[in-house]
Structure formats: C-alpha cells, structure tokens
Amino acid sequence: MSTFIVGLTGGIGSGKTTVSDFFAELNIDIIDADIAARIVVEPGSKALVAIKAHFGADFIDHNGQLNRAKLRSRIFSEPEDKAWLNSLLHPLIRQEILAQIAQANSSYCLLVAPLLLENNLHKLVNRVLVVNVDEANQIARTAARDPSSVAEIKRIIASQMPSEQRLSFADDVINNQDTSLEDIRQQVIDLDKKYQFLALTPL
Template sequence: MSKFIIGLTGGIGSGKTTVSDMFANLDIDIIDADIAARIVVMPGSKALIAIEAYFGSDFITEMGELNRTKLRSQIFSNLDDKAWLNNLLHPLIREEILTQISKSTSSYCVLVAPLLIENGLQKLVNRVLVINIDEAHQVARTAARDPSSVAEIKRIIASQMSSEQRLSFADDIINNQDLSLDNIRQQVTKLDQKYRTLLLNNER
C-alpha cells in the first residue's frame, strides 16, 4: 500500500481521541478502528444478525442496535465468546479500514486502533505511535466518561497489552502523563512536521 499510514494506539483512557482530533485539526485524515467496528454491526448487517443468533436478543437494543456495553461485559468474562466474536468481526473490520484508507486524500493518514498490535493491524502501517499513560490516569479518565465500574475498567486494562509491551513496538511516543492539552498539542505538531519531512524524503 503506497499510502503513508501512522498507527495510533494506547490503552483504554490514554487519550487516543484527543490526539487524533489534534491530527485532524492539521488536515490529516483519521481512520478509526472503533468506527469501522460500529459500521460492520449496523442494524440489518449480516454480522449483527449473527451476533443476535449466537448471544441472544438481549444483546440487541429496542432500536435494533448492538448493545455494546452488554457485549463487552460478556466477552471479558468468557474467552470462548470473545474468540467467536473476534473471528466474526476482525476480517470485516480490517476490510472496512482498508476501504477507508484507500479513500484518504491527506498527505498521510492516522489509523486509530486500541488493539492495533494485538490484532496485527500494525502490519498495515508505516509507523506506530503509542500514547503513554499510567494505569491510575487510565482508570480515572475512563471512569469519568464511561458507565463501567472501576473493577471492570481494571479488567479491561489487564486484558490489554501492557504498557511495556506496547512501547516496545513504538516508533514514536506521546507522553500524556500530565494531561496538559497544550503539551500534547506541541507533541502532535512536532510529530506532524516529522511525518511530513519523512514523506518528502521518501519522495525524493
């Protein structure tokens, strides 16, 4: 694939949306794996029909949409269910991501994926950008925006790749420990300049 792609990842509550919004403000196209995951389970989709048949109608809302909170709780407590769901959705999500990348018109694009490395999506990107944050900040940030309990948030963190493992794949790192938006924006601006320079060098 000729498109220059940055893979943006980090644990739950690390600030991926904040960072990707800043790249978007620099006119960079954002491809979000979570949005791709929502697209493939839209009402009436084959994937949603399969999920209802497997898990039951309790996992579908009155509006005919996937009850993502209920499903997330289910798969984090049942590895067999998680494996079944992954086998169903991962190929569909990957296909949707590739479609969106092919439509990108910015100088480079950013693929935002919480499980970029765990799901092998780093193979699609040229560089891996990891947002680094400690667990205490992850829990506090997630609890402030999400109805999940602290115990469930900690289970999600435990199920994800550790910070040390994730950082071992990083080509670039954004430090989000102090939660200063100005500081993060400065880091994003420097990285944007770096990526544009890399692109210029590759085109020569």
C-alpha cells in the same frame, strides 16, 4: 502511490482521542477502528444477523442496534464467545479500515486503534505512535468520563497489552503523563512535521 499510515494506539484513558483530534485540526485524515467496528455491525448487516443467531435476540436493542454493553460483559466472562466474535468481526473491520485508507486524501493518514498491536493491525501501518500514561491516570480519566466501575476499568487494562510491551513496538511516543493540552498539541505539531517528511520519502 501507497498511503503513508501512522498507527495511533495506547491503553484505555491514555488520551488517544485528544491526540487524534489535534491531528485532525492539521487536516490529517483519521481512520478510527472503533468507528469501523460499529459500521460492520449496523442494523441489517450480515455480522449483526450472525451475532443475533449466536448470542440471542436479547443482544439486539429495541432500535435494532447491537447491545454493546451486554455483549462486552458476555465476552469478558466467556473466552470461547470472545474468540467466536473476533473471528467474525476482525476480517470485516480490517476490510472496512482498508477501504477508508484507500479514500484518504491527506499526505499521510492516522489509523486510531486501541488494539492496534493486539489485533495485528500494526502490520498495516508504516509507523506506530503510542500515547503513554501510567495506570493511575488511566483509571482516573476513564472513571471521570465513563460510568464504568474501577474494577471494570482494571479488567479492561488487564485485557490490553502491558504498557512496557506496547512501548517496545513504538516508533514514536507522546507523553501524556501530567502534561498540558498545549504540550500535547506541540508534540503533535512536531510529529506532523516528521510524518509529512516521511510521507514524501520513498519507502
């Protein structure tokens, strides 16, 4: 029987990690696209070798790891480099995600991907769950947790799908606007009941 997959997405600073952590507390397997993206560029990987050849040795740190901050800065300013990187990594990340989904043991699994819709990963899932919050909260929350400047955070938000467009893809929405952690937890519990039922229903 194929695995029932819920795709979790939302803009930067929306609270995706908080939501996925609550699902994990309910023993739901979490597949994180960001972790998959790190796996495919581990030291010694073909992808990292290709990145070094394309961008130069200074994009690899002294531990042999990808210098993510430097690469992020480069691809934000160079669209052609971003397109090259995406064509290299997206198929590999998709392959890694599918391998992890195949190993999932819970009644359904959660695919967490900030760019679920932008990268067409929503085509892998049965339902799309969007964590929604306004831009002011996105900026405040991201600035509180990351060393990024407000200007950089705004550039990241601008590079992501607009909130209204993202919501148009949503089957379910978690409201994280001025919401307590307990409210978020209750929304997750309610959705878990729905997904448990849907996972048992023939597709």
